[in-house]
Amino acid sequence: MEEKVEIIGTDEKQEFIINMGPQHPSTHGVLRLVVSLQGETVKNIQPHIGYIHRGIEKMCESITWPQIIHLTDRMDYLSAHQNNEAVCLLVEKALEVDIPDRIKYIRTIMSELSRLQSHQLFWATFGMDLGGQTCYFYGLRDREMILDIFEETTGGRMLVSYNCPGGLMYDLHPDFQKKVKDYIKYFREKLPEYDAILTGNVIFRERTVGIGTLTLADAISFGITGPSARASGFSCDIRKHEPYSAYDRVKFNEVLFTEGDTCHRYLARVEEMRESMDIIEQLIDNIPEGQYAVKMKPVIKLPEGEYFQRVETARGELGVFVISDGNKNPYRVKFRSPNFANLGVLNHISKGFKIADLIAISGSLDLIIPDIDR
Amino acid sequence: MDNKQLEEFVKSLDHDLEIREGKQFIEVTLPISKLYPIAKLLREKEESMFDFLFNLTGVDYGQDLGVVYHLRSTVQGHSIVLKTRTSDRENPQIDSISDIWESANLLEREVYDLLGIRFTNHPDLRRLFLDSSWGFPLRKNYADDINIVTR
Numbered sequence: 214m215e216e217k218v219e220i221i222g223t224d225e226k227q228e229f230i231i232n233m234g235p236q237h238p239s240t241h242g243v244l245r246l247v248v249s250l251q252g253e254t255v256k257n258i259q260p261h262i263g264y265i266h267r268g269i270e271k272m273c274e275s276i277t278w279p280q281i282i283h284l285t286d287r288m289d290y291l292s293a294h295q296n297n298e299a300v301c302l303l304v305e306k307a308l309e310v311d312i313p314d315r316i317k318y319i320r321t322i323m324s325e326l327s328r329l330q331s332h333q334l335f336w337a338t339f340g341m342d343l344g345g346q347t348c349y350f351y352g353l354r355d356r357e358m359i360l361d362i363f364e365e366t367t368g369g370r371m372l373v374s375y376n377c378p379g380g381l382m383y384d385l386h387p388d389f390q391k392k393v394k395d396y397i398k399y400f401r402e403k404l405p406e407y408d409a410i411l412t413g414n415v416i417f418r419e420r421t422v423g424i425g426t427l428t429l430a431d432a433i434s435f436g437i438t439g440p441s442a443r444a445s446g447f448s449c450d451i452r453k454h455e456p457y458s459a460y461d462r463v464k465f466n467e468v469l470f471t472e473g474d475t476c477h478r479y480l481a482r483v484e485e486m487r488e489s490m491d492i493i494e495q496l497i498d499n500i501p502e503g504q505y506a507v508k509m510k511p512v513i514k515l516p517e518g519e520y521f522q523r524v525e526t527a528r529g530e531l532g533v534f535v536i537s538d539g540n541k542n543p544y545r546v547k548f549r550s551p552n553f554a555n556l557g558v559l560n561h562i563s564k565g566f567k568i569a570d571l572i573a574i575s576g577s578l579d580l581i582i583p584d585i586d587r
Numbered sequence: 588m589d590n591k592q593l594e595e596f597v598k599s600l601d602h603d604l605e606i607r608e609g610k611q612f613i614e615v616t617l618p619i620s621k622l623y624p625i626a627k628l629l630r631e632k633e634e635s636m637f638d639f640l641f642n643l644t645g646v647d648y649g650q651d652l653g654v655v656y657h658l659r660s661t662v663q664g665h666s667i668v669l670k671t672r673t674s675d676r677e678n679p680q681i682d683s684i685s686d687i688w689e690s691a692n693l694l695e696r697e698v699y700d701l702l703g704i705r706f707t708n709h710p711d712l713r714r715l716f717l718d719s720s721w722g723f724p725l726r727k728n729y730a731d732d733i734n735i736v737t738r
Binding site for chain 1: 609610611612614638639640641642644646647655657661664688689690692693694697701715716717724725735
């Protein structure tokens with residue numbers, strides 16, 4: 214007797230809802246995406262966030278400025294130094310404190326080391342998302358050395374908390390300059406390996422070129438910043454447009470592409486690693502002597518008013534908006550986090566591509582979930 | 588345009604607006620009814636061309652609830668701040684600008700989630716971080732006896 218078997222889901226028009234995350238290796242954190250699929254094609258993505266919402270903005274309203282520094286580490290943990298710097302620059306600007314050159318130089322070098330290690334981790338995990346296990350080991354091997362340099366000077370590997378209003382927490386470790394120079398020399402030799410193993414790989418090219426293209430107009434409208442936007446030709450580098458710390462004293466190029474696809478978002482970050490090394494090399498031998506922190510009042514009170522400070526983190530523009538009522542606690546703090554805006558574009562650029570491409574696209578946006586949730 | 592020219596330009600759009608030169612940006616205070624039309628003009632006029640909404644903040648001023656918009660023009664390079672506020676704490680409503688700037692979509696959802704300001708004409712106004720059993724934590728009168736310790 215012939216048995217009739219009905220196969221469900223062969224109908225091309227039928228839509229599937231698939232839940233991706235919150236525990237999914239390729240989202241690099243607790244991001245949940247509800248994906249509508251037609252066959253294998255992505256029709257719609259609904260991001261669900263808030264799994265790691267800690268209410269940092271609310272907490273800031275009841276603590277003092279030196280304490281807030283330590284909370285900002287926990288937003289974008291791969292750009293911890295730049296997050297600290299944003300708050301410190303805001304406080305220093307509000308109180309009109311003059312910062313000596315030594316502090317500016319050290320902050321810039323630390324920022325660039327931080328960007329370098331962040332892009333290395335991006336390279337490592339992006340390679341792994343696309344099936345290249347070796348990338349993960351290469352990337353983390355080189356990143357560990359930067360974390361060791363951080364640890365020696367700041368005591369922390371990822372959450373450095375090295376800045377404080379008025380300067381730095383401690384002076385540099387005596388070996389810092391030598392170690393950084395050795396590292397740059399070492400990594401200049403290693404970076405071509407990165408290109409050899411991934412950038413020119415045929416499978417990698419097939420999976421990234423022309424996938425998830427973001428146009429310039431959309432990048433601006435969605436508020437995308439950082440390397441993801443510069444891959445679409447949006448010139449938005451705060452280091453160029455509104456230089457802070459010692460960025461007005463160094464020569465570097467803003468990495469710009471016009472293609473805006475997954476491959477060029479990746480290339481923008483690899484190129485930025487080269488620029489970061491250039492910046493560090495220009496500064497590392499010229500750190501001026503002097504004090505590492507300006508004496509500030511024990512209780513920091515910002516004058517009444519509104520303040521805005523932006524810095525360039527590894528993922529884009531971090532803005533700190535503060536309303537102060539003259540007390541030692543801020544009245545309202547808002548962190549304009551780059552990842553929050555970058556998440557908004559995911560649905561727009563993934564529509565019409567396959568679900569496997571979604572992994573590549575979300576990987577190339579380099580989302581850090583604690584920065585989205587705050 | 589520099590801040591002076593920008594101030595003149597905004598005045599030419601509407602004479603009744605309250606314009607103030609802040610520490611960094613020109614700050615324009617708008618009544619709720621004028622927010623959407625003025626924002627649309629600022630986006631579309633070639634002289635202003637504010638195409639990049641880089642920040643949107645909900646604020647509880649104590650009596651009023653308000654929203655602060657930070658805009659920048661990537662073509663002209665100038666920035667402006669728009670502010671609006673409502674005294675209705677029970678049912679605060681402000682026009683959504685998410686059809687002018689796409690980035691406002693998520694940002695307005697965040698403000699709704701944490702401050703309870705409803706954005707009319709928003710395509711998808713749901714809570715973002717928290718579920719519906721929560722109050723609105725960024726309001727100053729928000730009370731949570733278990734999780735917030737007052738010293």
